[in-house]
Amino acid sequence: MSKAVNTSGYAGFISARRLLFWSGIVALCAxxxxxxxxxxxGALGGRTGAYQWPKNFLPTDISLQPFILFLKTEGVFQSFLxxxxxxxxxxxxxxxxGAPAGYALARYNFRGKDSYRLLVLLTRAFPLAILALPLxxxxxxxxxxxxxxxxxLIHTVLALPFAALVTQGIFLGVPRELEEAAWVFGCTRxxxxxxxxAPLALPGLVATAVFAFVISWNEVFAASVxxxxxxxxxxxxLTVLSExxxxxxxxxxxxxxxxxxxxxxxxxxxxxAIWGVSSK
Amino acid sequence: MTQNRxxxxxxxxxxxxxxxxxxxxVPLVQTLWLAVSDNGTPSLANMTTMVTxxxxxxxxLNTFLLTLAVxxxxxxxxxxxxxxxxxxxxxxxxxxxxxxxxxxxxxxAAGMVWLSILQNxxxxxxxxxxxxxxERQTAWLTYQTPxxxxxxxAIAEIWRGTAIVMIIIVAGLNQVPxxxxxxxxxxxxxxxxxxxxxxxxxxxxxxQSALILxxxxxxxxxxVVYALGGRNFPVLVGEAYNWQNQNQNYGVAAAYxxxxxxISLAATLVYLKAVKVDPERLP
Numbered sequence: 001m002s003k004a005v006n007t008s009g010y011a012g013f014i015s016a017r018r019l020l021f022w023s024g025i026v027a028l029c030a031x032x033x034x035x036x037x038x039x040x041x042g043a044l045g046g047r048t049g050a051y052q053w054p055k056n057f058l059p060t061d062i063s064l065q066p067f068i069l070f071l072k073t074e075g076v077f078q079s080f081l082x083x084x085x086x087x088x089x090x091x092x093x094x095x096x097x098g099a100p101a102g103y104a105l106a107r108y109n110f111r112g113k114d115s116y117r118l119l120v121l122l123t124r125a126f127p128l129a130i131l132a133l134p135l136x137x138x139x140x141x142x143x144x145x146x147x148x149x150x151x152x153l154i155h156t157v158l159a160l161p162f163a164a165l166v167t168q169g170i171f172l173g174v175p176r177e178l179e180e181a182a183w184v185f186g187c188t189r190x191x192x193x194x195x196x197x198a199p200l201a202l203p204g205l206v207a208t209a210v211f212a213f214v215i216s217w218n219e220v221f222a223a224s225v226x227x228x229x230x231x232x233x234x235x236x237x238l239t240v241l242s243e244x245x246x247x248x249x250x251x252x253x254x255x256x257x258x259x260x261x262x263x264x265x266x267x268x269x270x271x272x273a274i275w276g277v278s279s280k
Numbered sequence: 281m282t283q284n285r286x287x288x289x290x291x292x293x294x295x296x297x298x299x300x301x302x303x304x305x306v307p308l309v310q311t312l313w314l315a316v317s318d319n320g321t322p323s324l325a326n327m328t329t330m331v332t333x334x335x336x337x338x339x340x341l342n343t344f345l346l347t348l349a350v351x352x353x354x355x356x357x358x359x360x361x362x363x364x365x366x367x368x369x370x371x372x373x374x375x376x377x378x379x380x381x382x383x384x385x386x387x388x389a390a391g392m393v394w395l396s397i398l399q400n401x402x403x404x405x406x407x408x409x410x411x412x413x414x415e416r417q418t419a420w421l422t423y424q425t426p427x428x429x430x431x432x433x434a435i436a437e438i439w440r441g442t443a444i445v446m447i448i449i450v451a452g453l454n455q456v457p458x459x460x461x462x463x464x465x466x467x468x469x470x471x472x473x474x475x476x477x478x479x480x481x482x483x484x485x486x487x488q489s490a491l492i493l494x495x496x497x498x499x500x501x502x503x504v505v506y507a508l509g510g511r512n513f514p515v516l517v518g519e520a521y522n523w524q525n526q527n528q529n530y531g532v533a534a535a536y537x538x539x540x541x542x543i544s545l546a547a548t549l550v551y552l553k554a555v556k557v558d559p560e561r562l563p
Contacts, residue, residue, distance in 0.1 A: 253392030260384030
């Protein structure tokens with residue numbers, strides 16, 4: 001009899017612990033998701049929604065109309081295109097320059113390898129966006145000031161070290177034997193790379209590209225310093241911030257969040273592999 | 281690799297070295313020079329202007345306080361999240377994805393998200409009003425409410441920046457061999473002992489890089505502050521931005537940049553010393 005009470009007590013203890021555990025998980029999920037939900041309500045609620053008091057937590061008065069109105073505001077769509085352009089340049093350059101370096105680090109032992117790794121790691125101990133400040137002068141001289149290309153270049157400085165370290169890990173994951181077999185069968189090194197290594201490394205490279213995109217898309221400081229009329233979306237939103245009505249700010253926030261969330265979802269399987277490697 | 285091919289790796293890293301040389305090393309040297317020169321001659325005028333500026337002391341203090349408040353909480357939260365998912369069987373992937381969503385969110389967007397909650401007619405006030413704690417709309421983000429503004433900015437930073445710490449720590453936890461924990465369990469170690477004596481020492485490298493990355497980012501805090509508090513809460517990068525864009529004084533902006541770099545490098549060195557990583561003891 002007492003034994004039965006004991007076991008049920010023990011089971012109760014276990015389930016209480018499980019309850020606590022799962023409420024912790026749910027609370028942390030809510031901590032992440034509820035603020036995004038609320039800013040979406042703000043973005044879709046329009047002017048009346050922004051000043052409604054007290055607020056309604058249910059999505060009763062929302063429509064896409066206020067968000068579309070925001071998109072039609074002068075400068076928004078153009079800055080959206082500028083952001084895409086800068087991010088595109090960042091992706092292309094950081095992969096084109098970073099992947100060969102990652103391949104060299106993964107496949108070769110050479111003098112200066114450690115110095116190179118040190119240079120790459122050094123960039124991480126630095127507040128890189130700050131470098132936009134002196135670049136202003138050089139950019140004006142070179143005609144890069146206030147251009148999408150100029151922003152893409154400085155964003156590449158942010159993304160390139162990351163791309164080199166991550167692609168190193170990706171190429172280490174492609175067995176060297178496969179590549180050597182291709183050489184035996186008469187492929188040149190370049191053929192072997194594009195026919196054997198590249199297809200196997202492709203998913204990882206795509207994930208790296210997505211991260212480079214997100215790095216550029218989200219960068220605020222350098223983009224704001226280096227542009228005046230050809231602003232990226234973050235720079236545009238920062239400069240009009242103090243004059244914009246509340247619901248425009250929320251719409252801007254939502255517009256910044258949506259693409260990143262989709263991209264992070266697309267590469268979720270690679271998140272830990274990538275950061276596990278790049279944090280070494 | 282054969283000797284006559286030894287140029288290949290150099291050819292492969294050369295483009296990135298040239299690029300980083302032009303857009304990382306050169307601007308770095310330029311910043312240092314701009315900060316300690318005046319019209320092309322060495323001078324401490326910019327440094328003096330920076331230090332005697334009205335906002336200087338406040339921005340240093342605010343940046344340090346924010347970093348000290350935010351980074352430890354993020355590390356603890358990330359360790360908690362990491363330990364939680366380690367115990368999960370089903371649904372692990374989904375939960376991890378949800379927790380990493382803020383990784384893709386910019387600091388500016390994070391500021392706007394929390395603005396929707398903390399503004400006068402926002403959700404926080406609505407809840408407090410509904411509970412009868414406040415009677416009318418209360419302002420939290422003005423210079424008259426520095427403590428509330430500080431807490432608001434800290435919460436937004438914690439909300440946005442914890443994901444990256446968690447990812448690095450989960451990646452570290454994944455590399456801890458199961459055998460270590462099982463052995464400790466057999467010898468009767470409590471969960472807390474297992475965590476402090478086995479898990480923590482083994483994830484030191486991950487902890488170290490998470491600390492370095494997060495601290496450098498914390499000293500760079502800017503957009504989140506600007507979105508929530510405007511000019512009410514001066515921070516170092518914000519001051520650099522104002523000197524550059526509003527005052528068009530590139531020298532003082534460079535002085536701030538140098539200060540931020542020195543602080544970041546010092547923090548990195550402290551972590552490298554304090555969180556010792558012994559390669560012999562790694563799994």
